[in-house]
Amino acid sequence: MKIFLRILAGLGILVALLIVYITLNGNKKFDAPYPNITASKDSAIIARGRYLAFGPMHCASCHTPMANMAEIDAGKEMPMLGGWEISIPPGTFRARNLTPDMETGIGKLSDKEIARTLRYGVGSDGRLIFPFMPFKDVSDDDLTALISFLRSQEPTKNEIAPSEYTFLGKFLMTIEALKPDGPAVTPPISVLRDSTAEYGKYLAYNVTNCRGCHTPRNIKTGEFTGPDFSGGFVIPPGKHSNDYAFVTPNLTTDVETGVMAEWSEQAFINRMRGGRVHKSSPMPWGSISRMDDSDLKAIYRYLHSLEPIKNKIDKIVFEPGEELPS
Numbered sequence: 142m143k144i145f146l147r148i149l150a151g152l153g154i155l156v157a158l159l160i161v162y163i164t165l166n167g168n169k170k171f172d173a174p175y176p177n178i179t180a181s182k183d184s185a186i187i188a189r190g191r192y193l194a195f196g197p198m199h200c201a202s203c204h205t206p207m208a209n210m211a212e213i214d215a216g217k218e219m220p221m222l223g224g225w226e227i228s229i230p231p232g233t234f235r236a237r238n239l240t241p242d243m244e245t246g247i248g249k250l251s252d253k254e255i256a257r258t259l260r261y262g263v264g265s266d267g268r269l270i271f272p273f274m275p276f277k278d279v280s281d282d283d284l285t286a287l288i289s290f291l292r293s294q295e296p297t298k299n300e301i302a303p304s305e306y307t308f309l310g311k312f313l314m315t316i317e318a319l320k321p322d323g324p325a326v327t328p329p330i331s332v333l334r335d336s337t338a339e340y341g342k343y344l345a346y347n348v349t350n351c352r353g354c355h356t357p358r359n360i361k362t363g364e365f366t367g368p369d370f371s372g373g374f375v376i377p378p379g380k381h382s383n384d385y386a387f388v389t390p391n392l393t394t395d396v397e398t399g400v401m402a403e404w405s406e407q408a409f410i411n412r413m414r415g416g417r418v419h420k421s422s423p424m425p426w427g428s429i430s431r432m433d434d435s436d437l438k439a440i441y442r443y444l445h446s447l448e449p450i451k452n453k454i455d456k457i458v459f460e461p462g463e464e465l466p467s
């Protein structure tokens with residue numbers, strides 16, 4: 142009995158040490174190279190950045206106060222004062238103020254720090270930026286345009302509380318199941334804009350994140366667990382969705398289970414412009430509705446060039462409190 146108690150006490154001390162270790166290590170700093178990006182004052186470049194930020198790159202869908210979502214959905218350009226918040230098992234994450242205000246915005250961040258956050262997921266203070274912003278493979282020209290636009294905005298004060306990792310998040314960082322993820326190959330300097338499937342692939346993967354939401358994933362680590370665009374990613378409920386949860390539809394050409402397999406190009410464009418049907422859907426409908434015909438055609442042509450993948454999604458929208466598929 143005494144030996145048993147001693148073993149138990151020993152185990153207790155080990156667990157306590159592990160908890161202390163994870164808690165301390167959870168504020169881990171990471172390093173990554175600074176991309177060679179410098180903002181420009183050229184009005185054509187700023188205009189391209191504005192289109193990206195309010196359209197395909199949908200910064201506005203997260204970096205605008207949640208109270209302004211109706212305006213964003215209606216296609217208006219609201220100031221990017223931050224405010225979207227999501228609580229998931231690894232932590233609570235809050236999108237910051239992206240106006241150039243010195244104290245509460247991006248005024249003090251350099252162009253290269255912002256570029257590094259978007260390309261490598263490492264914050265200006267070296268912390269891991271949780272992978273909500275899948276822009277690591279965006280071209281140098283598009284990053285330059287985007288940051289040039291961010292700099293051109295009116296600086297506005299709006300304090301956003303910092304993001305917080307939970308114990309689980311810190312644990313995942315300690316074992317490196319969660320770590321910054323940079324581009325696998327050097328991103329392009331420039332990509333030719335056209336309505337081709339090739340440009341559509343660039344948009345669907347690198348810019349608009351259709352793939353990131355419409356592919357099965359592990360919500361704890363963000364890891365992809367099934368074929369691209371086959372749907373079935375479970376997006377948990379939270380403040381950002383008025384406690385509704387969603388499972389994403391299959392976008393491949395399988396006629397039985399793919400939602401857009403039988404849509405014409407024009408039907409797709411109309412649907413993307415048609416906006417939100419499910420009130421609290423996390424899909425950035427407002428931003429996507431601002432995309433021009435050429436960009437939408439390109440995405441359609443790319444998705445319609447994919448192999449059909451059978452993946453039946455039984456249910457898309459889940460009421461607050463309703464049990465989710467695992």
Ligand code: HEC
Binds near residue numbers: 203258263287304
């Ligand atoms: C899906 C929602 C979402 C989208 C889209 C999004 N962001 Fe973010 N952003 C966040 C969240 C959440 C954080 C806080 C993450 C954290 O603290 O780990 C953040 C943090 C940031 C930061 C802070 C980095 C730091 O050092 O603190 C910058 C800069 C940023 N975003 C820029 C952008 C830009 C530019 C775009 C558009 C290209 C964009 N974001 C699109 C959700 C989003």
Ligand code: HEC
Binds near residue numbers: 349351355400418424
């Ligand atoms: C942040 C996650 C997210 C992103 C990014 C996203 N979607 Fe979705 N999408 C969803 C969810 C959730 C639904 C189901 C609820 C709804 O229809 O709003 C959906 C629904 C759809 C539908 C079905 C609409 C209908 O009426 O049946 C299509 C088509 C679609 N998305 C295409 C796209 C394309 C193309 C992109 C990239 C340009 C994209 N999505 C980006 C989450 C996302």
